[in-house]
Amino acid sequence: MTLLSIDDLVVEHRSPGRPVVRAVAGASLTVGPGEVVGLVGESGCGKSTLARAVCGLNPITEGSITFDGEPVTPLGLRRRRLTGIQMVFQDPYASLNPRRRVGDQIADGLRTVRDTATSPADLLERVGLPREFAGRHPHEFSGGQRQRVAIARALAARPRLLIGDEPISALDASAQAQVARLMRDLAVESGAGLLFISHDLSVVRLIADRIVVMYLGRIVEVGDTAEVWADPRHPYTRALLGAVPKPDGLGVLPAELPGDVPDPANPPGGCRFHPRCPLVMDVCREKDPGFGPVACWLHEPK
Amino acid sequence: MTLDIGGLTVSIGGKEILRGVDLRLEAGRVHGLAGESGSGKTMTGLAVLGLLPHGARVSGAIRLGERDLLTLPPKELNRVRGGEVAMVFQDPATSLHPMLTIGKQLTEHMRHHLKLGRAEARARAVELLGKVRIPGPEEAYGRFPHQFSGGMRQRIAIAIALACSPKVLIADEPTTALDVTVQAGVLRLLRGLCDELGLAVLLVTHDLGVMSAVADEVSVMKDGLVVESGPRGQVLREPAHAYTRSLLDSLPDAELR
Numbered sequence: 001m002t003l004l005s006i007d008d009l010v011v012e013h014r015s016p017g018r019p020v021v022r023a024v025a026g027a028s029l030t031v032g033p034g035e036v037v038g039l040v041g042e043s044g045c046g047k048s049t050l051a052r053a054v055c056g057l058n059p060i061t062e063g064s065i066t067f068d069g070e071p072v073t074p075l076g077l078r079r080r081r082l083t084g085i086q087m088v089f090q091d092p093y094a095s096l097n098p099r100r101r102v103g104d105q106i107a108d109g110l111r112t113v114r115d116t117a118t119s120p121a122d123l124l125e126r127v128g129l130p131r132e133f134a135g136r137h138p139h140e141f142s143g144g145q146r147q148r149v150a151i152a153r154a155l156a157a158r159p160r161l162l163i164g165d166e167p168i169s170a171l172d173a174s175a176q177a178q179v180a181r182l183m184r185d186l187a188v189e190s191g192a193g194l195l196f197i198s199h200d201l202s203v204v205r206l207i208a209d210r211i212v213v214m215y216l217g218r219i220v221e222v223g224d225t226a227e228v229w230a231d232p233r234h235p236y237t238r239a240l241l242g243a244v245p246k247p248d249g250l251g252v253l254p255a256e257l258p259g260d261v262p263d264p265a266n267p268p269g270g271c272r273f274h275p276r277c278p279l280v281m282d283v284c285r286e287k288d289p290g291f292g293p294v295a296c297w298l299h300e301p302k
Numbered sequence: 303m304t305l306d307i308g309g310l311t312v313s314i315g316g317k318e319i320l321r322g323v324d325l326r327l328e329a330g331r332v333h334g335l336a337g338e339s340g341s342g343k344t345m346t347g348l349a350v351l352g353l354l355p356h357g358a359r360v361s362g363a364i365r366l367g368e369r370d371l372l373t374l375p376p377k378e379l380n381r382v383r384g385g386e387v388a389m390v391f392q393d394p395a396t397s398l399h400p401m402l403t404i405g406k407q408l409t410e411h412m413r414h415h416l417k418l419g420r421a422e423a424r425a426r427a428v429e430l431l432g433k434v435r436i437p438g439p440e441e442a443y444g445r446f447p448h449q450f451s452g453g454m455r456q457r458i459a460i461a462i463a464l465a466c467s468p469k470v471l472i473a474d475e476p477t478t479a480l481d482v483t484v485q486a487g488v489l490r491l492l493r494g495l496c497d498e499l500g501l502a503v504l505l506v507t508h509d510l511g512v513m514s515a516v517a518d519e520v521s522v523m524k525d526g527l528v529v530e531s532g533p534r535g536q537v538l539r540e541p542a543h544a545y546t547r548s549l550l551d552s553l554p555d556a557e558l559r
């Protein structure tokens with residue numbers, strides 16, 4: 001059974017006096033219970049916009065998002081807690097209240113699901129922090145610890161879907177893999193789905209069951225993590241993976257992907273990747289490869 | 303020029319942060335410095351620049367050619383910093399002023415350190431923007447930082463670092479905040495500049511892939527000490543120290559090697 005299903009989602013940003021930005025331009029993906037899906041792509045490709053739409057924080061222009069069989073509509077924060085979706089953001093400072101003890105903030109989450117058996121200290125312990133830290137304020141924690149607190153608070157509401165939007169990007173390197181693994185373990189243990197958004201491909205590879213690759217508002221490739229890693233098929237996925245330098249000690253400079261991500265307010269016609277694609281063909285400039293799991297004319301389904 | 307760090311110790315508030323660091327940077331070579339956060343990588347870079355926090359106690363030596371930067375009078379140290387020794391940080395926002403055009407930021411350095419005239423400084427700035435491959439350097443000269451992408455901003459920060467023809471470049475996690483595709487370009491740029499200009503580069507990075515791509519020598523720090531140092535291939539393929547091995551083993555693709 002799918003837990004989250006996103007179908008042909010379009011999300012537009014409108015601001016007065018500026019062209020409409022179609023940040024998500026027809027994207028589909030699913031997340032099952034206990035499944036970890038990694039969403040990757042260069043900054044500005046629409047990952048955060050998609051995640052915010054799933055939480056009801058960005059209105060849907062076209063298409064649909066279904067969570068647990070129910071359509072997702074724009075909701076307030078309180079209702080969102082009740083729906084069972086929780087989000088962890090890049091900057092834990094932005095989501096934690098600096099003036100309240102972290103234990104009290106975790107208790108809020110427990111209250112929304114009427115959990116009287118669990119204490120905030122139990123949750124701190126689950127995210128690898130000492131129980132007595134419940135009495136501290138956010139500024140008394142390091143960046144990595146603060147993100148653990150944000151995760152504990154998200155878990156308190158017993159989400160069935162956890163979304164992490166670049167939850168490790170602001171952490172220092174040694175903490176990144178640890179926090180990512182922690183999110184994976186906690187989600188899988190509780191049977192929740194995890195949509196993990198990151199521009200760090202090596203970390204996504206470490207924790208995701210499936211990888212979803214996004215480019216300029218579209219999903220260009222979806223597949224089992226190990227398979228995509230071993231045999232990336234979309235030229236964009238190849239370029240992304242080819243750019244990750246390998247720690248093999250051989251001094252090989254990673255391949256460069258020429259050109260910049262085009263402006264989503266004015267995307268190229270045909271295949272959106274065609275101006276940067278090393279394998280571009282005539283058909284690519286004319287027709288949009290609007291199919292999956294690999295949206296590329298070289299991989300058209302039979 | 304060679305930068306030779308010997309027995310460098312730094313303590314702040316009674317706490318020993320660096321406990322006798324030895325490192326040698328050579329012209330035209332990239333020296334990578336790895337290690338967990340808090341191991342002292344950034345502090346080592348700051349010590350070279352004379353930018354340690356107030357009240358820090360330092361001993362040892364940092365020799366740039368014939369001079370010891372630790373005993374240099376403040377005025378001369380100022381000339382070295384931003385002149386012969388330049389720095390690039392993780393977040394280009396740290397080195398770029400949001401309210402000044404990049405042309406202004408580039409030329410101010412040159413006019414101050416190199417005593418260039420307005421026209422000369424402008425010509426050199428445009429040339430530098432071209433060197434770090436900013437498209438349309440003439441137009442870019444008059445723009446503000448926010449009008450560029452993150453990768454372009456880091457290239458501009460590198461151009462500013464190069465403005466006064468430094469001999470030594472300290473780059474602290476210069477690509478950590480960038481997309482991998484953009485990182486690839488910045489790494490190629492750094493490597494190219496090192497070779498072309500004969501820069502001695504200290505590249506601080508936690509990313510052993512980045513290290514492997516551009517560093518000639520690799521040193522690994524732990525708890526304020528360099529625990530292993532050697533040619534890239536040796537340190538990354540046949541690490542001698544257990545700590546280096548543990549760093550390599552913890553990588554997601556450890557099973558591939």
Ligand SMILES: Nc1ncnc2c1ncn2[C@@H]1O[C@H](COP(=O)(O)OP(=O)(O)O)[C@@H](O)[C@H]1O
Binds near residue numbers: 022045046048
């Ligand atoms: N609130 C907003 N108003 C206008 N444009 C926006 C807004 N948020 C994001 N965008 C634009 O939408 C596109 C996708 O952005 P985003 O979803 O943040 O991508 P990502 O998370 O992948 O970096 C970008 O071009 C971005 O500039």
Ligand code: SF4
Binds near residue numbers: 272
């Ligand atoms: S459809 Fe064409 S341009 Fe697009 S990725 Fe495939 S080959 Fe490249």
Ligand SMILES: [Mg+2]
Binds near residue numbers: 048049165166
């Ligand atoms: Mg984002």
